[in-house]
Amino acid sequence: MAVELKAPALREYPVVPALQSDAMKDVVSYVANEKIQEAIGFPGKLDEGWQERAISKMGDLLGKYRSLRVFMDACVHCGACTDKCHYFIGTQDPKNMPVARQDLMRSVYRRYFTTAGKLFPRLVGARDLTRGVLDDWFRYYHQCSECRRCSVFCPYGIDTAEITMAGREILDAVGYGQKYSNEIIGKVHRIGNNLGLPGPALRDTLLGLEEDVKDETGVDVRYPLDEKGADVLLVTPSADFFAEPHVDSLIGYGKVFHAAGISWTLSSYSSEAGNFGMFIGNYEQLRKIAMRIREAALELGVKRIVVGECGHAWRVAYSFWNTLVGIGAGGKDPFAIELQRQLDPRHKQPTHICELTWDLIERGALRFDKDANDHRTITFHDSCNVARGSRMGDAPGGQFEIPRNIIRAVANKFVEMSPEVTRERTFCCGGGGGLLTDELLDLRIKGALPRMESLKQVVDNHGVNFMATICAICKAQFTKVLPYYGFKMSMVGGVHQLVSTAIRLGDSH
Amino acid sequence: MNAASYAFAMLFYLAVLVMAAGLATRILTYWRTPAPLKIPTTPAPVTSAGVGFRMAREILLFESLFKSNLWIWGLGWVFHVALALVLARHLRYFTEPIWPWVTLLQPFGIYAGFAMVAGVLGLWARRIFVERIRYISTISDHLMLVLLVGIASSGLGMRFIAHTDVIGVKLFFLGLMRADLHPLPGDGLLYVHLALVAGLMIIFPFSKLLHAPGIFFSPTRNQADDPRERRHIAPWAEQLELRR
Ligand code: SF4
Numbered sequence A: 001m002a003v004e005l006k007a008p009a010l011r012e013y014p015v016v017p018a019l020q021s022d023a024m025k026d027v028v029s030y031v032a033n034e035k036i037q038e039a040i041g042f043p044g045k046l047d048e049g050w051q052e053r054a055i056s057k058m059g060d061l062l063g064k065y066r067s068l069r070v071f072m073d074a075c076v077h078c079g080a081c082t083d084k085c086h087y088f089i090g091t092q093d094p095k096n097m098p099v100a101r102q103d104l105m106r107s108v109y110r111r112y113f114t115t116a117g118k119l120f121p122r123l124v125g126a127r128d129l130t131r132g133v134l135d136d137w138f139r140y141y142h143q144c145s146e147c148r149r150c151s152v153f154c155p156y157g158i159d160t161a162e163i164t165m166a167g168r169e170i171l172d173a174v175g176y177g178q179k180y181s182n183e184i185i186g187k188v189h190r191i192g193n194n195l196g197l198p199g200p201a202l203r204d205t206l207l208g209l210e211e212d213v214k215d216e217t218g219v220d221v222r223y224p225l226d227e228k229g230a231d232v233l234l235v236t237p238s239a240d241f242f243a244e245p246h247v248d249s250l251i252g253y254g255k256v257f258h259a260a261g262i263s264w265t266l267s268s269y270s271s272e273a274g275n276f277g278m279f280i281g282n283y284e285q286l287r288k289i290a291m292r293i294r295e296a297a298l299e300l301g302v303k304r305i306v307v308g309e310c311g312h313a314w315r316v317a318y319s320f321w322n323t324l325v326g327i328g329a330g331g332k333d334p335f336a337i338e339l340q341r342q343l344d345p346r347h348k349q350p351t352h353i354c355e356l357t358w359d360l361i362e363r364g365a366l367r368f369d370k371d372a373n374d375h376r377t378i379t380f381h382d383s384c385n386v387a388r389g390s391r392m393g394d395a396p397g398g399q400f401e402i403p404r405n406i407i408r409a410v411a412n413k414f415v416e417m418s419p420e421v422t423r424e425r426t427f428c429c430g431g432g433g434g435l436l437t438d439e440l441l442d443l444r445i446k447g448a449l450p451r452m453e454s455l456k457q458v459v460d461n462h463g464v465n466f467m468a469t470i471c472a473i474c475k476a477q478f479t480k481v482l483p484y485y486g487f488k489m490s491m492v493g494g495v496h497q498l499v500s501t502a503i504r505l506g507d508s509h
Numbered sequence B: 001m002n003a004a005s006y007a008f009a010m011l012f013y014l015a016v017l018v019m020a021a022g023l024a025t026r027i028l029t030y031w032r033t034p035a036p037l038k039i040p041t042t043p044a045p046v047t048s049a050g051v052g053f054r055m056a057r058e059i060l061l062f063e064s065l066f067k068s069n070l071w072i073w074g075l076g077w078v079f080h081v082a083l084a085l086v087l088a089r090h091l092r093y094f095t096e097p098i099w100p101w102v103t104l105l106q107p108f109g110i111y112a113g114f115a116m117v118a119g120v121l122g123l124w125a126r127r128i129f130v131e132r133i134r135y136i137s138t139i140s141d142h143l144m145l146v147l148l149v150g151i152a153s154s155g156l157g158m159r160f161i162a163h164t165d166v167i168g169v170k171l172f173f174l175g176l177m178r179a180d181l182h183p184l185p186g187d188g189l190l191y192v193h194l195a196l197v198a199g200l201m202i203i204f205p206f207s208k209l210l211h212a213p214g215i216f217f218s219p220t221r222n223q224a225d226d227p228r229e230r231r232h233i234a235p236w237a238e239q240l241e242l243r244r
């Protein structure tokens, strides 16, 4: 395929783009093969009778998820969400407008599950579930990063991410899954992380890191693996082990633990914070993957579970772990009590690495040479799942303040991007939700447009040369797409990369 | 008593029945369907009192819509507030003696009718002229607006152009409520008005008007942000735990 991918032009005044029907019709994610599907318990391929199975799966989900049930009915087609999705803004394909994406399913829902749609399909926009409709589901439910931006702006809080998840769940149930996500889920079960990095390789990598940090700082900072009796189990996205710039944040976490004198460990069994079960909307996968963390915590006997810089992982950890596997407080069932007995109730379980670091900073337990970051003028990109699907600290909005507080504590030059596109209004990087795969690169480049526009403003006006973020997917996505917009890929990095640059490791000589 | 009076009496009994039964079934379904995961759109309130406050802001002020689009917000809000006033004003046809606060609202209620029409027409114009909204509109979206404009303008017509016998109308409805039928004044405009209202009531539980009960059940708005402090689990999900 020799199509040259180009970034859309940055718009000086972001106006709502005109519609271009079917603009993204040909950008389709790869379909999972039988082996990938069956490895995680889904039918191998689309077989006879898929239509009935899809409808019955939909009925099943309508009974299990209030979100889906209510969202299918409640939309009034007011249009308030139509211009809120980065994929619509970047691609102009009308089916990437949140409500239109929902309508791909709503039209089918109306046909099979509502009186009006059964009697007067044309009147209410109801359609049979044909192969064409199913293909559109596959296409456009893999052009949504489940970022929840639309849900902020909908008068009924309709979250298209919930619909996308249901859509993918139905597709999986009829043997029409996405290669990228399902292959990765298979790897977690087989090897323990999304990248398929086996234990020995992980150990080597960590030893290498220890040497690098020693060379650089003269201090023996440890990156322990599988150490029973450590206080903290750190679960981090596996990209942190080897990808650039991710690894610099991992180095940073280690330095924080070192400087604060906290004993910690990684786990080879559970060497992945990411949980693609959420992307495919499958509760059982979500739970199975989270269960690995619970098992590792019990096995290693830790008192605290800390999660590294990863957006959707933090949403799963913060919002879902307690539900899924009882990591958290307040459970009165034997399942949850077992874990609570072991974990230290004085800490929030789980804790985000930024919560841990900020808490140490507030208590004066860490010291920094802020000047060490003076070559950087920093801005902060709020990652969608952290911003709109989780929290840090005690007060709502802590997920915005805490990372910024850390940046201000470790660096002198910090600039905000426009309030229209940060905090709860942040735009997705363009690669989240199971779309970080090469065949979708065109979509990813276009989806990054709104973020690139706001970045350009602070680059031009304030000389920003570093965009910090706390998500492995954001980091990977930006590293890839920044160059298409004329920026250097090294502009993006983690918050703990900044911490790493400035932190004083007490015993250094 | 003429045939039309009987027909309208039956129509309204039917409409009330369909609307009440339909809504009750729908609400019961929403109520019974569990929300297995904590999915409030954050930042979200951390207490249930906070959630109540958030919901109140959504329902009374359309907070999210305000963040989203000032046109839709303005038109939509004016329409809904006007509708509420108009409905309140109409209580005078169902109560004897009329409640004092309804009497107090009377003058506002009348002019609210105009605001209602203005709001609906504005929204309709957007539906027709804004490309994105035109793209997502179905025939039923337009018909709903036809219905609303029809109801409001026939009502205004009776107030300002061809007065109807309001005393007669009131007697008819009070009679309906006591199963003691009285004749309905024979007035074309009134027939149109009442037929459209009954129509709206009948389609309520089968249409997008379900947004009204729906918002109360929207998990992204009605959940407190406290997943680390309280374990939240759906019955069907609990079953999974028994398996291992
Ligand atoms: S969740 Fe995000 S990507 Fe999906 S439709 Fe909404 S705004 Fe677009």
Ligand code: SF4
Pocket: A074, A075, A076, A077, A078, A079, A080, A081, A082, A098, A099, A153, A154, A155, A156, A157, A158
């Ligand atoms: S904002 Fe909500 S109600 Fe309005 S069109 Fe979008 S999803 Fe539907």
